[in-house]
Amino acid sequence: MADPTPFGLDPNMEDPETLRTNLLNSLDQIIEQNQSSFGWKQFLQAILVSLASLFDGQQTFISVYTDAIPTWHCSTTTTTSCTTNSNICDLADSDWSWDSTSSTTIISDWSLQCSSSFIRGLPASSYFLGGVIGGLLLGTLADSSLGRKKLLLISCVTMSLASFITIFSPNVWVYSAVRFISGVGRSSISTCVLVLLMEKVGKKWRPRVGIMQFFFFTLGFLSLPLIAYLNRANSWRALYLCTSIPAVLYCLLLQFFVSESPRWLFMNGRKEEAVAILLKSAGQNYPSELKLLLVSSHEVEVDSSNVSDHPYKSMKDLFAKRWAMKRTLTVMVLGFGIGMVYYGMPLGVGNLGFNIYLSVMFNALLEIPSYPITCIILERWSRKFSVLGFCLVSGICGIVCAVVGQKGVRIGLELASFFCSRTAWNLISMFTVELFPTCVRNSATSLLRQSNVLSAVFSSMLVSVGSSNEFLSYGVFGLAIFFSGFFVGFLPDTRGGMLCDTMDEQERKENMTLR
Template sequence: MADNSLPLLSQSDHSNQPPQTDHDDHHNHDDIVVTSLDDMIEQSIGCFGWAQFVQAILVAIASIFDSQQSFINVYTDSYPTWHCTNGTTTAACNSTSNICQLSRSDWAWDRISSSSIISEWGLECSSAFIRSLPASSHFTGCLLGILFVSALADSSLGRKNLLLFSCLIMSVTTFMGVLSNNVWIYSLLRFISGVARASIGTCTIVLLTEKIGRRWRGLSGVIDATFFVIGTLSLPAIAYISGGSSWRAMYLWTSIPSLVYCALLHFSVSESPRWLFMQGLVDEAMATLKRLSPNNNEDINVSLLLDHHELDHVHSTHHDDHQTSNKFNIFSSIGELFVKQWARRRTLALMVLGFGIGTVYYGMTFGNGNLGVVFNGLSEMPSVLMIFYLIKSLNRRSSILLLCVTSGICCIMTVVVRSSELEMVQIGLEVGSFFGACTGLNVILIYAIELFPTCVRNSATSMARQALNFGAIFSSILVSIGKKNELLSNNVIFGLIIICCGFSVVFLPETKDAALCDTMDEQERKDNNIVHV
C-alpha cells in the first residue's frame, strides 16, 4: 500500500537555505513549513475568527430542524385527553374508564379531533404497534439513511452538499405530511423524512469541526448543541401558539422555515477544506481556507503553503486506496470501518455507547410527552456549557463513563422515590438523567470525529448516530407497550442499559488534544507510534 503520510511540503526542501535575515522579514510568511495536511490547516485556521463564527452559525442552524423532526411526534401523535359527555347513558363512564369499552356517544375528546392523528383517524383503540408506527417508521428510516446515504459525505457529495440534500428532502416530505389522510401514508412520509434526516446531525458536527482548529474543537459541540436545544424548545412554543388547531399546523410551522434555510445553506455555506483536499480539489480548498483565515490572509499566504506536485501525489494514493477498499461497495465507505481490527473495535464500541445513550435520551422524552420535551430542553441548556468544559479539561473516556453511570443511576432512582411527597425529587432525578444522556450524546459525536480519519469520519459518526436511532426505536416501542402500566417501570430498564453500555469505553483509545488524521494508514501508524511510546 502506498505511503499516505508523505509530507505536503518536505522539511528537506528548506534544509539548504540560509537563515532568514532581518531585511527579509517581509517574506517570512512565504517560508512557512508544514509537514502534514493537519499542520497546514492548523496554521491557516487554528484561531477562531469572525468568518469561522459566521460559518459555524449558518451550519448549526440545521440542528434546529433536525431536533424538531426528532421530537415532533410527541405532539402530533399524542394520545389526547377525553371526558364523559353530559348525555351519557352509561353510568360506569368516568375518568378511569376504558373508552374502547364505552359507546362513542358516551365520551368526547377535550380538544378538536384534528389535534392529534390518534383522535382524527380513530386510532385510540388500535394496537401499540399502529400508534407507534409513525415514530418507529421515522427512526427506521434514519437507520437506512445512515447505511445508504450518510457515507456519501465522505465520497461523492461532500459534507455541504449532503447536508443541503438531506435538509431539502426532509423539508419537502415534512410539508407533504400535511396532506396525509391516513396513518399509512403519514408513516411512509415520516419514513422518507427519517431517511433524509439521518445525515443532518453528522454532516453538521463534522462540517463544524473540520472548519476550526483543534483547540476550539469543543466549541463545535457547544454551537451544535445550542441550536439543537433551540429546536427542542421551539416545539412547546409552537404547540402553544397553535393550541387548539390541527396537528398539521406543527408540520407547517417546521417545514416552511427549513425550506427557506435550504436556500441560505446553498448560497452562504462553504465546503469542508479537509474534504476538498482529500478529493484533490486544491484550488477550492485553498480558497475556502483563505475565506476562513482569521488573519484575513495577511499573515498566512495559503497558496505558498502547498507544493502542488506533492499534494497531487498524496491525493492520488489516497484516492487509489479509497477506491480499492470500496470497489465492492460503490454506495458507501462504511465497509472500511470493519476491514481492519482497530477500526472494527472502535466502531462497535461506539455503537454500543450510542445505543445506551439513545435509549435514555429518547425513551425518557417519549415517555414523558410534552413534559419530556421540556425536560430535554432544560437539561441541554446547562449541558451546552458542560460539553465545553469536558472537551477542554477532561479526557473523553472518563467523561463518557461518568455521564452514562450518572444518567443510569438517576433513571433508576426515579422509580425508587416515586411518591406524591417526593415529586420534586423525582423531577430532579429525571432532569439529571436527561442531562447525563444529552451531554453524553454530544461528547460521543465529538469523540467519533477524533477516533477516525477524514476519509471515513462522516461514516463513523453516522454509525454512532445509527446506534442512537436503535435506542430511539427500542425505547419508543417499550414506552408504547408500557402505556397501560406504570410508565416509570421502564426507567429501570433504561438505567441498566446505559450503565452497562457505558463501560464499552474501555475498548476505545483516548483522543483529547489529538491531531486529526486523514487516511486509515495514517491513523494506524499514529496509533502504533503512541502505543510504542
C-alpha cells in the first residue's frame, strides 16, 4: 500500500511549527524529484527566461562600437605635415577626414575627439552607474512585493524602451542621461534570470540550468560585432535600433509565457500558485505529493517573519546577522575585483591597437568554453579554491599585459585574463545563489551584481585614461582581481548542498556543518 503521507506531511498529527518546517522541506524534496528528469517544458521555460540576458549583453557592450573613436586619414589636398601618427587635435579641420561617415559613432557625430576623457567616458559610466543605483533601489523587490518574474519584466521593459529612445539623443548629455535610465532598467535582469532559473530546479540541474544565463549573455555580446559590422557605414543610431526593437518584442513573451518561482510564491503565502506551477511542469509525475502539499499548507500560516511588504526587509536581514553580513561583504569584494577585468578588458581593446571587430569577437567567443568548464567545476570540485585560482591567474595575466610591448603577446594575455575573469564570475554568481536562503537570495545576488557593475564605472574611466598610460588600465585591472580573490577564504563551500528558504533554516544548516 502506498504511503498516504509522502515526505512526512500529515496535518492531522503534527503541530503547526513542525508542519511549517516539514512543508518547506517537502517543497524542496518535491522540486528535487520533480526536476530529476529535465523535460521540454522545463527547457522551454529556461530558454524564455535566459533570453533576457541576450539583450542585456547587447546593451552592456554596445558602447564599444557606438562610443569609439573612428579611424581617420589625412586630407589629400593638405599642404601640412599631417601623418597618421599626428595628434588630431593639433591639426586644422581641413587637414584630415573621418574614414567613414561623420555619424558612425557619437565621437565623430558630436565632434568629441578632442574632449576630455571624462566626457568621452561619461555615457558608458552613466550606464553602469545607473546599473548600480537601479540595483540598490530595485533588487530587493524581487524578494518582497514584486517577485522574480515581475521585476524581470519591469527591468526588460525599461531597458529596451530607453535603448530605443537613445536613438533620438541630440547631444552627449542627453545621450548619457538616457543611457543612465537604460542602466537602471537592466540592473536586475541578470540576478532575476539567474535566481529564477536555479530556484525552479534541483541540485542536479542547478549548474547546468544556471549557466544558461551566462551563455545567452555571451550570445548577446557575440552578436554585437556582426550587427556593428553590417551597420559600419550607417549611423550609431542604427545599432540601437537593431538591438532595442527585438528586446521590446521579447517583453511580450516574458509576460505571457514565463512562470514565477514556486519557491518565492510559497514563501510569500501564494501556495496554490506555487503548486499549480509545479503541477504544470511535472505533468503526471508527482501529482499526489503536490496536492498533499497544497492540502497540508492550508493547515499552517506562513511565518510572518519571512513575509513582509517592506521592500528593504531582505536587505536589512542580510546585515542583521553576523554570518550573513560577512558573506554579503565578501561576495561584494569578489564581484568588484572580478568586474574590473570582465568589463575593463573588452572596453579597452581599442587601446591595444588591434582590430576592434576581431578583438571583441575573440573576447565573446572565449566566454563559450568557460561554461562547460564552469559546469564541470561546480559538479566535481570546490567552489572556493576554483574561484581563487581563476582570480589569481587572471590578475597575473592582466598585470603582465600592461608591461609587455609586443602586440600579439598582449592580445593573448588580455584574452587569457578575460577568460579567467569570466569563469570566476560564473562560479561566484552561482556560488552566491547557494550561499543565501530564498527570502534574501535575490537581494544578495543583486548586491554581488551591483558591486560588479560598480567596478565597470571605474574601469570605463580607466580605459579612457589608459589610452596614454596603459598600466592605469590593464595593470590596475589585474591587481584588483588578484587581491580580491583571497577574500573567498571567508566563505563556506556549498558543493552538494540543498537550497534553504529561511534565514533560520540557513543558520541551523551552518551550525550543523560546523559541528
